[in-house]
Amino acid sequence: MASPPDPQNGKPPARPLDRGILPQLLGYGLRRAQSAVFADFAATFAKAGEALTPGEFGLLVLVERNAGLSQMALARALSIDRSTLVPILNRLQARGLLLRHASPTDGRTHALALTPAGERALAKFARLVKAHEKRIGSNLSATEMRMLIELLEKVHAAAGSL
Amino acid sequence: MASPPDPQNGKPPARPLDRGILPQLLGYGLRRAQSAVFADFAATFAKAGEALTPGEFGLLVLVERNAGLSQMALARALSIDRSTLVPILNRLQARGLLLRHASPTDGRTHALALTPAGERALAKFARLVKAHEKRIGSNLSATEMRMLIELLEKVHAAAGSL
DNA sequence: CGAATTTGTTTGCTCCCCAAACAATCTCCG
DNA sequence: CGGAGATTGTTTGGGGAGCAAACAAATTCG
Structure with a gap:
């Protein structure tokens, strides 16, 4: 009954697998696109002799545009736990890109800011x-790109409102 | 010159941050949508008393549709290292969803297959x-959904061909 | 047959993520 | 004013994802 998986198997072409319903799933397409984009991001920076993750880039932009931000506010903006943020900030601070200033108004919080070197690096x-x-x-026209970003935002909104 | 960040600061509304260029970046939208979707996926399964990640679901579909698959072939299809796959298969096997059969034709490889319980679970x-x-x-029409998936595939292809 | 390659596994390392506990600080209410 | 409660940043502990290198067993190729 069980038909042999592959009658004439030499091994060469490694025929593409049957992916079933996966290609019709938004979640699947999202994960594939995301990992390909992540790889290109890393390659782009590596080729320039730099090392940065997309998350770190987003963090730096947020700090630059909202100087004095607290770690809690930043963690909320990034949708991560505040304890997750600590080692990330430690690393960026060790690279000299960012500083935790003492807040003059609230002794609990740190006022985050880029260093001059951080500004240049960013x-x-x-x-x-x-x-x-x-x-x-x-592979996309300008119109397609705008539409794609807009659709992604709609997905974010739909999945986020639970 | 430097205008004070927030004159009348009570603390209430926590105004949205300035995100700079981030909203125009495809990578940013992709990451946000992906994490929102991941959260909804987890919540959906948790509410049903099940626990599964999107990656595990994709793996199970691949094994079901390509019974007898080797771990290397599966790792390639998932674009992960073969050593990364081992603990994942261990976990699914421990849950009784999947088995590593001995391959009759190649003593090195394992022929992966779902168990009957794995089929039912899937x-x-x-x-x-x-x-x-x-x-x-x-939040999307059927047309938008199809277009979104198609655009994501184009992005995957563009970023993947390097 | 022997050398080279392939496969699965283990070990070691890095990173992301959360939850819980803790000290310092601030807020709020009596 | 003073203490109870909340907030902030940090540490610790645990889990998962990912890669690279080394290894034994098995296959393939010369």
């Missing part, structure tokens, strides 16, 4: 990110 | 995934 990172974005969008 | 999982997909797509 400017370079932003250029790399632009090149990266251009590459991952190379 | 059938239930597939129902949960369908409900989950319906929920995360609730």
Whole structure:
């Protein structure tokens, strides 16, 4: 009954697998696109002799645009636990990109800010990110790109409101 | 020059942060949508008394549709290292969903297959995934959903071909 | 047959994530 | 004013995902 999986098997072409319903699932497409994009992001930075994750880039942008931010506010903006944020900040601080200033108004919180070196680094990172974005969008028209981002935001909103 | 961050600060509304260029970045939208979708996936299964990750679901579908698959072939299909796959298979096997059969033709490889319980479980999982997909797509028309999946595939192809 | 390759596993390392506990600080209410 | 309660940042502990390198067993190829 059980038909042999592969009659004439030499081993060469490694035929593509049957993916069943997966290709019709949004979650599946999302994960695949995301991991490909992540890989290109890492490659872009590696080729420029830099090392940064998408998450770190987002964090730096947030700190630059909202100087004086507390760690709790930042953790909320990133949707991560405040304890998760600590080692990430430690690393960026050790790289000299960011500082925890003492808050003059609240002794509990730290006022986060980029260092001058952090500002310069972020400017370079932003250029790399632009090149990266251009590459991952190379198969899409400008209209498609805008629509894609808009649809993703709708998904975020739909899944986020629970 | 430097205007004080917040003159009349009671602390109440926690105004939204300035996200700078992030909202225009595909990578950013992708990460946000993905994490929201992941959360809904987990919540859907938790509410049904089940525990499964999107990755595990994809793995089970692949094994079901390609019975006899080797671990290497599966790892390649999932784009992960073969050593990463081992603990994942161990866990699914410990749950009784999946078995490593001895391959009759190649003593090195394992022929992966779902157990009967695994088949039944996957059938239930597939129902949960369908409900989950319906929920995360609730803000999108059928046309938008198809277009979104198609655009994601284009991104995967663009970023993947390096 | 012997050398080279492939497969699955183990070990070691890094990173992300959360939950719980803790000290320091602030807020609020009596 | 003073103490109870809440908030913030940190540490610790646990889990999972991921890779690289080393290894034994088995296969393939010269």
